[in-house]
Amino acid sequence: MFSTGISWYSAKKIAENTEHQKRKMWLILGITLNILQLVIFKYLNFMDDNFRELFQWIGFSYPVPEPWFNNIILPVGISFFTFHSLAYTIDVYKGITPIEKNFAFYTLFVSYWPQLLAGPIPRANQLIPELRKKASPEYERMKNGLIKMGLGMFKKVVIADRLSPYVNQVFDNYQYASGWTIILGATLFFIQVYCDFSGYSDIAIGASRMMGIKLVENFKRPFFAKNLADFWTRWHISLSTWLTDYVFYYLGAYKSTGLRVVFNVIFVLAICGLWHGANWPMILSFTLIGVMMAIRYLWQYNVVREIKPSNTYKWSEKILTGNVHRVITFFILMFGFLLFRVQTVMDHLHAQGINTSWAEVAGKLYTNFFKLNQAGFWHETISHKGEINFFIGIFFVLVLMFTEGIVGDQLIEDKICEKKKVVRWSIYLFLMVSIIWFGVFNQNEFVYFQF
Amino acid sequence: MKKLVRNIILLVVISTLIAMLFGNMLTTFGWGDSTFYTKSKYFLDHPDQFNGVYIGGSLEYRHIDPHTIDSIASSKGVDLRSFNLGNDGYNLPLQVWVTENILKRDTGDLKYIFLSLSSDPLFYKGILHTKEWDYWQNLKSVIFSIRVLYQMDLPPKIKKQFSRFYLTSLAENAVKVQMMGDLLQFRLKPVPADSIYLGKNKDGFFPYDDEEAYLSQRDDLTEEIISKMENNNLSKIDYQENQAKRDSLEHRWTKEFETFDPEQKPIPLYLKTYLDLYQRCKERGIQLIFVMPPKGRTSYQLLMAIYEQLPEDSKINLADPRVYPEFYALENGYNYHHLNLKGAKIYSTKMGHLITNLISNKN
Structure with missing residues (x-):
């Protein structure tokens, strides 16, 4: 309520004032207070830990006593509703969004339940008109929304939660895992996060669609991305566009010099990592991907642009077809996202009373990653939990990838609605029976709820 | 809107029918619980090796040592070759279900069934929605469980809650929710399951001490194993350190026996089911012997009311703390409701003598 009240009031003051200085002051106040509450709830412990270690390292005594904020409970979805509020305040300042005079409606926009916990992150000028719109129950729209929800449920309980035990098996025993096992675990983890997160988004979008409210799509076949920049236009699109609009463009985007662009790209990805989690492995995970993107940018900017007309470039284009690009992109992301998992591994170790640093865990993971001469992944990962269950999970992953492949950029639910009745009903039954039989319902909550 | 609702209902009905039809074609006895499956398979695969079986929950699985009992019987000229089919968490409806399934099969030399008189249809809620709990549920068992619940002296809220649990579990098993x-x-x-769960003598007896030793030397410490070790360890430490709770429990048990009124009416359906099983066993030439074990969770007054009505020559009571104080002694206990290996040996010895006398007298 504090966050909502601050952003609504500061935006109101921005709209009321015509003086540039006053408008700017209210903007800064709104942004600062919103970021401050995010820092207090989410990042204070992280900052305290780091300062404590820094002081210890340089040999000074740390002046802050036992911190009072150690027992603060992180409000669910704080990263999401803070970003809603920030975007609204900035958009009102820029004149992109008109002021919402009704506080109740504004509160509904910030706390709109289907997307509050794990996105997508809508903009005020998209969502508020949708919330104000009167919608009557329409068969086609409700059917479409239901299919979307069914697909989301399928991704979450049939794929993500089914893969989860295998992923846990690898990362809980990361010290002994061979290279192939870690590659398998990291691949499955990447797919698990995608299905978990996009599954939630699909349910949120589908539920809203049923109520006549259109939310933005949050995923567009991310595993078909041909490069890292392309990936961010397909993965958690609402966050990527938010960061692009409010951070990347503010920094100058691609308009600056080469090195400045490199900094911009890496900085935005680091912010993205910080948003995902107040811990170094998460920040480094995204920063590493940012570095890869910067390298690609430099390659494109300095080399490809120069040799483009030459035969060399044509030759490489011929050899490196789209699918090879996709595999390479997937592999780079999978490699970077290994760090994404480190904090979970640490939590697991702490629960067992084992104290170790994230650097040790990450170091061991990446060292073992390259031990490709040891191929014990079958025994290490699969036979413990049952091969058939594993292949069922893989089967459903392939079904999803194949479907995304043939549907292309069209939405799967739209494609289903176009089909003949027999085909449509066969798909509905496949989804329903798969969810009943193969869904895992006593699994963990959604991965992205922690943000 | 009507069309949408109609189509949703149609979809749910067709999906349910498909799930029920194909799901139930694949099931077989004991499939959902790997420990029970390993034990029951071993027992059923060796029909000529055993002529007696103990059916019950952890109070049987962790306490009854068939090797000790068979030796005592043998020393008195009684041919008893028994197997412990007890399994953790197996309560009244599960015990009845197991007994009925054993009776449906060709049981070879089977002459004796020792059925536990120790529980009611209540259960630990943490096992809900697991295949181990859902896989055996059928309409008959669920109706039996709910009827017994409603005949018990329980708060209406508990009756409703557990009835709902049973119905939910039945629905989950009918369409094989998350089980396929x-x-x-x-x-x-x-x-x-690891054949270690059959016990050292492959007779189904696996006391907690053996499990603790086995788990602590395993290399692959999965989350399940760690959680099992922690639970066992915590319950053991709490039992050893919390004298007030130990005394309170022992006082409760003693008082239940002291104040038991022999005129107390038993739960009709519970008693009827046990008497029916007794009769069916008799018709098959099998002697059904009811055993009331110590340290039970269920009220002993409820169980005693049933015990009193069972045939005199087919029951043994080892639960009364006034008669068997050794089962309640700290040095013989593993946790509040279970004996350690030493306690289990003492228990099996006492039980062996009682069983042998009962069988000898009957013959």
């Missing part, structure tokens, strides 16, 4: 992966795994490439 495990069912296919079981049919195509089963991952049986």
